[in-house]
Amino acid sequence: MGNNVELVVYGAEVLCPSCVNLPSSKEQYEWLQAAIGRKFGEEGVTFKYIDIYNPPAEEPYKDFAERVIEEDMFYPVVLIDEEIVGEGNPRLKTVYKALESRGLEPQG
Structure with a gap:
């Protein structure tokens, strides 16, 4: 296939105020990973979970984590x-x- 896509989920352990009845960010990250693996196979997608309150120092992850907080985005925020x-x-x-x-x- 040759191309590798990066899927990044930004979230937090605490549910966002508008997401009270939804699964946690981490649960949704794991659910996405499993669903994508079933549909597309295990190759071609790199998954990464970023805690918005404790992001890695490397860019662009740190900047986007700050943006999620500053702009009051509903998390998890999924980026491809x-x-x-x-x-x-x-x-x-x-x-x-x-x-x-x-x-x-999709895999057959």
């Missing part, structure tokens, strides 16, 4: 190759479409 594809309650259909637009193909 630095494009926001989900916020608060990410939709699988939207995430799948973004992956397919980057050349990933």
